[in-house]
Amino acid sequence: xxxxxxxxxxxxxxxxxxxxxxxxxxxxxxxxxxxxxxxxxxxxxxxxxxxxxxxxxxxxxxxxxxxxxxxxxxxxxxxxxxxxxxxxxxxxxxxxxxxxxxxxxxxxxxxxxxxxxxxxxxxxxxxxxxxxxxxxxxxxxxxxxxxxxxxxxxxxxxxxxxxxxxxxxxxxxxxxxxxxxxxxxxxxxxxxxxxxxxxxxxxxxxxxxxxxxxxxxxxxxxxxxxxxxxxxxx
Numbered sequence: 556x557x558x559x560x561x562x563x564x565x566x567x568x569x570x571x572x573x574x575x576x577x578x579x580x581x582x583x584x585x586x587x588x589x590x591x592x593x594x595x596x597x598x599x600x601x602x603x604x605x606x607x608x609x610x611x612x613x614x615x616x617x618x619x620x621x622x623x624x625x626x627x628x629x630x631x632x633x634x635x636x637x638x639x640x641x642x643x644x645x646x647x648x649x650x651x652x653x654x655x656x657x658x659x660x661x662x663x664x665x666x667x668x669x670x671x672x673x674x675x676x677x678x679x680x681x682x683x684x685x686x687x688x689x690x691x692x693x694x695x696x697x698x699x700x701x702x703x704x705x706x707x708x709x710x711x712x713x714x715x716x717x718x719x720x721x722x723x724x725x726x727x728x729x730x731x732x733x734x735x736x737x738x739x740x741x742x743x744x745x746x747x748x749x750x751x752x753x754x755x756x757x758x759x760x761x762x763x764x765x766x767x768x769x770x771x772x773x774x775x776x777x778x779x780x781x782x783x784x785x786x787x788x789x
Contacts (some may be wrong), residue, residue: 563679575599611676614780622664647782671764672772692768696738699761708755
């Protein structure tokens with residue numbers, strides 16, 4: 556179900572156990588049921604209605620907040636999802652409810668020292684689309700660095716690097732000004748940009764994500780959020 560984009564694995568377990576999954580038209584309620592690769596898998600109308608009610612949020616995360624659960628005394632990014640922090644120009648027309656904060660998970664984390672575009676979603680399908688292992692969705696970052704940059708360093712950042720014993724995908728890296736670079740990646744390894752820069756003797760002093768695929772941070776003020784519209788998540 557996850558591979559077919561119907562839902563996340565965790566959501567699949569819940570839907571199966573609640574009798575909302577059909578295989579070739581017949582209900583399946585037992586987890587781990589084996590089916591053929593060419594079988595037809597569908598969800599009940601009730602399950603599809605529930606999926607339409609799942610929300611996805613774009614937050615301009617400030618430095619000092621963690622993307623996921625609270626840790627080491629630092630506040631989670633979800634604590635900013637309150638009505639007073641909602642972007643005044645949000646065009647979604649969705650009425651905010653406290654339940655919208657429930658089960659929000661980051662689709663692409665930002666470390667505590669980084670800021671910018673953070674997608675929080677209740678919908679596992681969107682998370683897989685943005686950060687799944689086989690995705691090639693671009694992630695764009697503006698990176699402030701300490702240290703001079705030469706052509707050789709840029710070439711190494713673009714291609715030929717390894718992290719954790721694995722070769723990285725090619726990256727688009729360009730110098731914007733003497734102390735700022737733009738990175739465009741199609742993967743999201745832990746603290747990837749900071750570690751890449753460290754390999755070429757550059758120190759990151761600031762990192763801001765400004766785009767994931769078609770989702771752009773735009774003029775969203777720091778610490779504020781808005782609902783993402785369905786067409787932005789495709």
